[in-house]
Amino acid sequence: MSTVHNDQTGPASVIALPSNQPRQFYRGGASIAALRGGGDDQKFGPEDWVASTTTRFGQAESGLSRLPDGRWLRDAVTADPDSWLGAEHVAAFGDSTALLVKLLDAGQRLPVHCHPSDAFARQHLGSRFGKTEAWIVIGTSGANPVVYLGFRDDVAPEVVAEWVATQDSSAMLGSLNEIRVRPGDTVHVPAGTPHAIGEGVFIVELQQPTDFSITLEWQGFLADAEGAFLGLDQRTALETLNRSGFDDSVLNSLIKRTADEVAPRVPLLAEDAAPFFRADRLHGTVELEPSFGVLVVLDGSGKLRSGGVDLPLHRGSTAVVPHSAGATQLEGDLTVVHCRPPGAGSPR
Structure with a gap:
């Protein structure tokens, strides 16, 4: 690991x-x-x-x-x-x-x-x-x-x-x-x-x-x-x-x-889900804004760059991203589900 x-x-x-x-x-x-x-x-x-x-x-x-x-x-x-x-x-x-x-x-x-x-x-x-x-x-x-x-x-x-x-x-x-x-x-x-x-x-x-x-x-x-x-x-x-x-x-x-959507970032959930959680499917090289998050790698291999440190990722990898990691970047031939909590201002 x-x-x-x-x-x-x-x-x-x-x-x-x-x-x-x-x-x-x-x-x-x-x-x-x-x-x-x-x-x-x-x-x-x-x-x-x-x-x-x-x-x-x-x-x-x-x-x-x-x-x-x-x-x-x-x-x-x-x-x-x-x-x-x-x-x-x-x-x-x-x-x-x-x-x-x-x-x-x-x-x-x-x-x-x-x-x-x-x-x-x-x-x-x-x-x-x-x-x-x-x-x-x-x-x-x-x-x-x-x-x-x-x-x-x-x-x-x-x-x-x-x-x-x-x-x-x-x-x-x-x-x-x-x-x-x-x-x-x-x-x-x-x-x-x-x-x-x-x-x-x-x-x-x-x-x-x-x-x-x-x-x-x-x-x-x-x-x-x-x-x-x-x-x-x-x-x-x-x-x-x-x-x-x-x-x-x-x-x-x-x-x-969403199966046929292949953009670098594909929003996955219905609008009504936003006050409770957020999720995107990420493909290839994508920058992530600072946030607590959870990554589930569905396919491929690559890395997540964070503060000059690379975390290798591959199919089946799971990872937690703290807010203090700042802006991070996915690189490689990856398909990843990126899960986040609701935004702080999300109405409920």
Whole structure:
């Protein structure tokens, strides 16, 4: 692993990071292993939490990324937030990166679930952040790679409550919009939206920095209902669910098809995602403005130049870029997903 070490007071440059795959309840991991060039196809390693300062729900350390000097990235950021995040970001979001990036390889269909809004998280979970997310499809396999997003039609609260109480999986899944996807497609998933990811879909996932999920379809995925609702009762948990139908106009506002765009910088996400996170696909030589960021290299090889120091990059590399690295430049035959938190002035 190539690294550029940081000192104990602040990050000096960009830092390459190894895989970080906390155990999950569903299968996957082969696509992550193939991307990174490793041979470890973990049966339950379907998520790689990249540059994570977020723990799994209810856990003290699981999910956190460790820096080459042995510290948790979370602790390094907390110790010197201005260097890592920049003064404007700190003024807006404190010492939170306001971002969680994952590689997610669905080795089986994920359950129907949703995530709480900021307002719900503040009221019931003691958190500033809920969990809006977005998916950047980087690979697919199988005959019908699909995702599921939002109810097709409005659904009454008592109907949803009955589906969940009886664990009527066919009704829940059948009520959602089924969307076929291919690499280059992106999907914005506002908090509260019922959704699922189909088997064989491999994504870079951007999220608000929490691990909050309301699992409507828990049977066959979780051991029991206790872990499905974040410690809340079912009625309270379902208050965050958006029961409105998503018609074509709504879906078109959330989904982008970018596979055929080959500019040096391709904005990937729907406009509504901007208050939560930013992501671009970068090709070849591109200059990056100062910002905390996460890089996922999809293809090729090259380097990231930062303050006269070069970090070698290749297919499968992941790296964290501190704000204090200043303006950096990608060079070489690279295709990279560049993930950033929202701008400090992004309205919410």
